[in-house]
Amino acid sequence: METKFRSCWDGKPKCPLYPTELVFALDISRTLTPETFELMRKIIIEIVSEARIRESNCPVGARVAVVSYNSVTHHLIHFSELQNKNKLLHTLKNISYQRSSSERDTGGAMRFITRNVFKRTLQGPNVRKIAVVFSHGPATDASSVKQAVLEMSAAKVTPVVIALGNTPHISQAFLMDDSGLFEVLNVRDGQYNEALQRFRLCTLCYDICKPDAFCERPRRSLPRTYVDAAFILDSSQEMSGAEFEQVKDFMSKAITAFNISSDPKTSVVGDRIAVVSHALPGFKAGTGKRPVKKEFDFVTYSSKDRIRRHIEESLQQLNGEAAVGYAMQWTISNIFSAAPNPRPLKVIIIISAGKTSQWDKGMLKKISMQAKCQGYALFAISLGKSYDRNELEELASTPLEQHLVQLGRIHKPELDYVMRFLKPFIRFLRSEKNNYPPEELRAKCISLFLHS
Known part of the structure; x- marks a missing residue:
């Protein structure tokens, strides 16, 4: 050599x-x-x-x-x-x-x-x-x-x-x-x-x-527009234990894209992060059980180190059946709606390891459209070879190329790619006037709210 x-x-x-x-x-x-x-x-x-x-x-x-x-x-x-x-x-x-x-x-x-x-x-x-x-x-x-x-x-x-x-x-x-x-x-x-x-x-x-x-050149400081971002993690049996550990590592790194609030409960300054896992064993639609495991909400942690520590030490794989739609519905109702001092930008980052369960597809279609119309940015990360393209297109915000990243396998270089994609994506969110829902969806959203 x-x-x-x-x-x-x-x-x-x-x-x-x-x-x-x-x-x-x-x-x-x-x-x-x-x-x-x-x-x-x-x-x-x-x-x-x-x-x-x-x-x-x-x-x-x-x-x-x-x-x-x-x-x-x-x-x-x-x-x-x-x-x-x-x-x-x-x-x-x-x-x-x-x-x-x-x-x-x-x-x-x-x-x-x-x-x-x-x-x-x-x-x-x-x-x-x-x-x-x-x-x-x-x-x-x-x-x-x-x-x-x-x-x-x-x-x-x-x-x-x-x-x-x-x-x-x-x-x-x-x-x-x-x-x-x-x-x-x-x-x-x-x-x-x-x-x-x-x-x-x-x-x-x-x-x-x-x-x-x-x-050396001066860097433009970004506008002080803050983000509430919820990660919805597919914790189903679609991932091996080793793959799940790699996804945890990715999530720990993803926190660096945000400026975490030092006082998430009472301050209006800084970003806030929440994490929920879905695929609880035994959950099915209509059983009355909670569809997710709440890892932590927007006001739990006030530093990146504490968030990372929870992800690395407390986040465990659930190994049940995927329920993305019900997880989104619960997250909007119980994480976003319950948090004080909501931030101007609302982002849901969905990490999916495969198709959602058959009994969840109707809920996924319904809640993803409602979320888009309510001004949420839906960013979807599809991992592995098992996926439903139509389902992903329903799930992610538009334009799809900016809100959907599909990886053929769960592997560190691919997850690093998503990390480098996510950082400028969040910077774009801060810099622009809120384009959620996008113009082409607004007529459909008006019709949806009139009939709800």
Whole structure:
């Protein structure tokens, strides 16, 4: 192992310092001019010319891929195609300008890069994934950009948008990333030297151990909008004991997304957390039994450490039949409605290990719609291969891509992905006016309340 490491590393610091997967996305939407295209290509060539490009299987330097996008995204150069710097530069110089009549979906391009281009890339704790996205105008869909930020944050992709025009949706969405690495670099009148310098120092050549003072920038403080968040945990026999322990570990980490109130009973300041487990043995609809085990409510704990201690030491698997709908109904009636000083934002985070019981499906459909209409944000995490897609779509708030995360297995890397998705999701909640229920649901909600 030591000999192999030495053969790959010659002792000279070069840029990038870490193994890097570097993607460029060219904006070829309707308003593209030959001059703008030439500027984008010039910037890419300059970045590649001065970077260390990986030319062997040794994991040093950068591999490069290139896509173009308008309303759809297309591969131009794959990572595996060109492992020679001269050939790569020659190919870049020969990418030709093409006219387009399609609009610009910057968020869609960013999501394509995250889901497809970075799907099969070098893995490892020190590998960096960087997406350089050119944009010469506003993104057409703010929701698509928001979704891209959630997915890139979760997948540990660092996006840098080189803006050749105004990009308000992107600048606003990037403020929700808590790493401080997402950045919009403005290029005006073809003057890109300052933007390029910042990209090199603060992204491509960035050394987390020795950060350059030039890269420090003020972080916008979030609005003081506080959250009441209830975790509803599937504690059924669908999970093995080892899987249940991993989910407990995830929940302990998830607490870091919140600013826990030091006085949850009497103060209106700070977030509050509650946890209930469902799948109690012997519970069935109509038996009169409580459908959940209340672990703790909003006023029980006043610190993250106490919440973590309860999750780690007292939370036990119940091994009964799943009853998500009845658990939600009980939580709304007994946790949210009973708490003093309710917070402006109400979030229910449902952790599901499979389908709910057949006798619970009707209640789940009814209560999830009622909760949405009452202004709750429903965030669903689906674990494992056993699930009902229609059930999940009924359960989660819309847009689904921002409120539903499906994992094929219960495994630490996947749960870490959810953790990195959840943090900016909560930041988005704080920063926006309350969009729950969403506009498209409001007519249905009025009808629901008139007939209830």
